[in-house]
Amino acid sequence: MNDQTIEQEIQAKGLTAPRITPADVDANIADEFYFTAMDGAKSDGAVCADDGDGTDENGGEPYPRCLSLLTFCVLVLRNGFTVTGESACASPENFDAELGRKIARQNAVQKIWPLLGFALKERLHAA
Numbered sequence: 001m002n003d004q005t006i007e008q009e010i011q012a013k014g015l016t017a018p019r020i021t022p023a024d025v026d027a028n029i030a031d032e033f034y035f036t037a038m039d040g041a042k043s044d045g046a047v048c049a050d051d052g053d054g055t056d057e058n059g060g061e062p063y064p065r066c067l068s069l070l071t072f073c074v075l076v077l078r079n080g081f082t083v084t085g086e087s088a089c090a091s092p093e094n095f096d097a098e099l100g101r102k103i104a105r106q107n108a109v110q111k112i113w114p115l116l117g118f119a120l121k122e123r124l125h126a127a
Helices: 004-013 022-027 037-041 065-069 099-126
Strands: 029-036 070-077 081-090
Touching: 004 022, 022 029, 022 099, 029 037, 029 065, 029 081, 037 065, 037 070, 065 070, 070 099, 081 099
Parallel strands: none
Antiparallel strands: 029 070, 070 081
């Protein structure tokens, strides 16, 4: 079941008390950014926690290839708070950038629900 299917079932059952909806979640997303761990590792200011023995464990490559298989999504909420989602691919042959972004975004969105739920509960408690 996805969020939209659940929302349809809630509406069909006539559950009308205050709650968070998929539209509320979407309305709270101000911006979104995607990048791979490789993108991050190659960026200015990135730091590698070296083991200190001076050996190259990446077969002569400065960055392990697996970093390009890890996709991040950063969602910036209206209030400036950020949530992240990740998507990792075990087999390089299966990596698909578009699919990785979709999965990472879905994982980030799932972190918004409890935040909005807490905020709603605070409003209800204060009322």
